[in-house]
Amino acid sequence: MKSLMLVVLGNTEISTVPGISVAGATPELTKLTPPADAEYLFYEMPRIIDVIPVTPEGHPTPAIITKAARELAGFPLMIVRAGTYLAPLVPHVHISGHVGRDFRKEPALPEFGEIVRLAKLFGEELNKTGFEELVIGESTPGGTTTAQAVLRALGYDARTSSASPNNPTDLKERIITEGFRRAGIEAGDLAERPLEALRQFGDPMIAAVVGISMGFRKNVVLAGGTQMLAVSAVLKGLGENMDRFMIATTKWVVQDRSATFLETAKEIGVITYAADLDFSKSEFRGLRDYERGYVKEGVGAGGATWLAVKAGFSPEDVSGKVEELYRRLMEMKPSL
Amino acid sequence: MKSLMLVVLGNTEISTVPGISVAGATPELTKLTPPADAEYLFYEMPRIIDVIPVTPEGHPTPAIITKAARELAGFPLMIVRAGTYLAPLVPHVHISGHVGRDFRKEPALPEFGEIVRLAKLFGEELNKTGFEELVIGESTPGGTTTAQAVLRALGYDARTSSASPNNPTDLKERIITEGFRRAGIEAGDLAERPLEALRQFGDPMIAAVVGISMGFRKNVVLAGGTQMLAVSAVLKGLGENMDRFMIATTKWVVQDRSATFLETAKEIGVITYAADLDFSKSEFRGLRDYERGYVKEGVGAGGATWLAVKAGFSPEDVSGKVEELYRRLMEMKPSL
Numbered sequence: 275m276k277s278l279m280l281v282v283l284g285n286t287e288i289s290t291v292p293g294i295s296v297a298g299a300t301p302e303l304t305k306l307t308p309p310a311d312a313e314y315l316f317y318e319m320p321r322i323i324d325v326i327p328v329t330p331e332g333h334p335t336p337a338i339i340t341k342a343a344r345e346l347a348g349f350p351l352m353i354v355r356a357g358t359y360l361a362p363l364v365p366h367v368h369i370s371g372h373v374g375r376d377f378r379k380e381p382a383l384p385e386f387g388e389i390v391r392l393a394k395l396f397g398e399e400l401n402k403t404g405f406e407e408l409v410i411g412e413s414t415p416g417g418t419t420t421a422q423a424v425l426r427a428l429g430y431d432a433r434t435s436s437a438s439p440n441n442p443t444d445l446k447e448r449i450i451t452e453g454f455r456r457a458g459i460e461a462g463d464l465a466e467r468p469l470e471a472l473r474q475f476g477d478p479m480i481a482a483v484v485g486i487s488m489g490f491r492k493n494v495v496l497a498g499g500t501q502m503l504a505v506s507a508v509l510k511g512l513g514e515n516m517d518r519f520m521i522a523t524t525k526w527v528v529q530d531r532s533a534t535f536l537e538t539a540k541e542i543g544v545i546t547y548a549a550d551l552d553f554s555k556s557e558f559r560g561l562r563d564y565e566r567g568y569v570k571e572g573v574g575a576g577g578a579t580w581l582a583v584k585a586g587f588s589p590e591d592v593s594g595k596v597e598e599l600y601r602r603l604m605e606m607k608p609s610l
Numbered sequence: 611m612k613s614l615m616l617v618v619l620g621n622t623e624i625s626t627v628p629g630i631s632v633a634g635a636t637p638e639l640t641k642l643t644p645p646a647d648a649e650y651l652f653y654e655m656p657r658i659i660d661v662i663p664v665t666p667e668g669h670p671t672p673a674i675i676t677k678a679a680r681e682l683a684g685f686p687l688m689i690v691r692a693g694t695y696l697a698p699l700v701p702h703v704h705i706s707g708h709v710g711r712d713f714r715k716e717p718a719l720p721e722f723g724e725i726v727r728l729a730k731l732f733g734e735e736l737n738k739t740g741f742e743e744l745v746i747g748e749s750t751p752g753g754t755t756t757a758q759a760v761l762r763a764l765g766y767d768a769r770t771s772s773a774s775p776n777n778p779t780d781l782k783e784r785i786i787t788e789g790f791r792r793a794g795i796e797a798g799d800l801a802e803r804p805l806e807a808l809r810q811f812g813d814p815m816i817a818a819v820v821g822i823s824m825g826f827r828k829n830v831v832l833a834g835g836t837q838m839l840a841v842s843a844v845l846k847g848l849g850e851n852m853d854r855f856m857i858a859t860t861k862w863v864v865q866d867r868s869a870t871f872l873e874t875a876k877e878i879g880v881i882t883y884a885a886d887l888d889f890s891k892s893e894f895r896g897l898r899d900y901e902r903g904y905v906k907e908g909v910g911a912g913g914a915t916w917l918a919v920k921a922g923f924s925p926e927d928v929s930g931k932v933e934e935l936y937r938r939l940m941e942m943k944p945s946l
Contacts, residue, residue, distance in 0.1 A: 349738065350735045350738040355704070364731060365732035365735075367701055367704070368702055368704040392701045393701065395700060399701075400686070402684055402685065402686035403740075404612065404739075404740040405739070
């Protein structure tokens with residue numbers, strides 16, 4: 275296998291703002307989502323908490339798609355702790371324990387330099403190996419808000435997607451406006467200063483993926499939705515050629531009319547792939563609801579499907595395996 | 611490059627017993643040696659302390675050999691934190707933060723199971739990649755004493771080497787005797803219970819290397835001296851076939867008459883390679899003293915040389931690069 279999948283974990287205080295993130299049953303539980311996602315990829319259940327991450331309505335984490343694709347295709351996976359409250363209880367590459375701060379009150383990531391530097395060193399080592407492609411996913415509750423803030427600061431008129439069918443666009447806008455006021459900038463003011471946009475409004479995931487992508491000089495598949503647009507925009511701002519990059523996401527992100535995924539990708543100049551997963555026939559409401567705009571993407575679901583498809587499996591094979599995994603979960607936790 | 615080098619970091623309280631370890635300028639400083647070694651491999655100087663690890667007499671860490679071989683051959687390297695007081699300020703695979711306890715007073719490693727399990731998961735991921743060989747070095751001050759205790763518990767009449775020309779054999783024996791008394795066992799009593807030997811007398815490095823080696827099913831080069839004998843003995847005790855293992859060390863370990871390297875390797879049934887490095891012509895006493903039995907091995911020096919030799923460099927090339935690196939250090943720190 276010439277591809278390596280990474281799942282990069284980040285937290286930002288923004289995820290605890292009520293209404294901003296549904297990547298957890300409660301705002302407080304979003305703090306545990308990144309390590310729990312990572313653990314679920316390795317075990318039958320997370321260890322840090324004895325249930326998989328769910329939305330407040332009980333929809334399962336997209337890690338279930340990544341896990342399904344991985345069980346089919348057997349690609350190697352490494353977890354990267356870019357910056358989280360807690361370490362996942364799986365072997366993982368430690369970059370930092372710094373979480374992103376609430377950018378309405380202070381710069382989000384004073385430690386961006388250290389995170390980018392260490393992540394770049396890691397990418398440089400991977401570049402010496404036989405791997406020809408990195409597929410980099412993420413788990414970062416609240417990350418679409420930091421992504422949108424970074425994109426705006428860089429001058430993109432982007433709206434990012436959300437794990438909720440009711441994208442809290444007004445709330446995101448208010449938070450970003452407050453952040454820009456605190457920092458004394460307006461949209462586009464940091465177009466020439468991508469690292470300052472990262473420092474002021476970013477999160478550790480963005481910093482780590484930027485660093486890894488700068489160290490690894492071969493193909494990089496940014497496996498995520500609109501958050502990976504922010505990563506792409508920072509990389510482009512730093513002078514990286516977009517030709518070796520692709521964003522792999524799911525059809526649910528592409529179809530989200532509250533966001534501007536394809537438009538912004540085109541503006542940045544990065545090509546995209548959308549995994550054509552279909553959960554409409556699932557026997558479980560938690561999965562069928564993906565078709566209604568719940569969850570949509572995360573934990574590299576689209577990129578993992580990309581790897582499974584390259585290995586000869588179909589999106590239907592992946593959906594079928596997801597169904598099987600969800601059945602296993604229901605048998606263990608009938609309350610899900 | 612089909613080989614990946616790992617350097618596994620461990621601490622044990624045993625290293626702070628006066629006289630037991632010279633892998634640091636003072637017993638207290640041995641606590642910093644593993645992260646400082648790891649950092650020196652990535653930077654011009656460690657970051658956690660602004661000087662490379664040295665013996666009390668000022669002999670430089672064998673990390674200088676590993677760094678030299680790496681600069682020549684360009685093999686990929688990952689640091690693994692098996693269990694240390696402090697995290698290295700380089701990207702690293704986190705397994706645990708548990709250090710080995712003083713086995714005279716209590717079992718050394720109650721957490722052995724968790725460390726072996728996590729390390730095995732990491733090895734399993736590496737097994738899915740194109741890597742055909744892992745070269746696993748270590749930095750574990752005091753580790754020859756834990757290694758000797760484990761070997762004795764398993765029934766090997768082994769004496770391990772030391773980073774000092776005056777191997778503290780009597781002190782090691784006294785400490786091991788005290789440990790055996792505390793645990794209520796005699797030499798060989800744990801021959802059928804290798805994990806209990808690890809729990810009672812081991813250190814996190816041994817546990818992690820055992821776990822990684824069980825997860826990765828292809829060739830493993832155990833890059834170290836007599837400490838890797840303990841790893842081999844535990845692996846053999848767990849039923850692993852020794853055919854895919856080799857210990858790569860330096861001639862200085864093989865020539866150490868106070869230890870039983872070749873005899874014990876033969877008894878275990880693991881083949882060995884000894885890097886034929888020669889520092890006798892060095893302009894620096896710190897390096898010439900390697901020929902007098904100082905330091906000898908560590909941080910995978912022998913295994914890194916093995917990788918450089920496989921890449922077409924000679925041991926003389928490695929020695930020449932070491933000389934160059936040491937000159938650079940002296941220019942930065944004339945006090946060395």
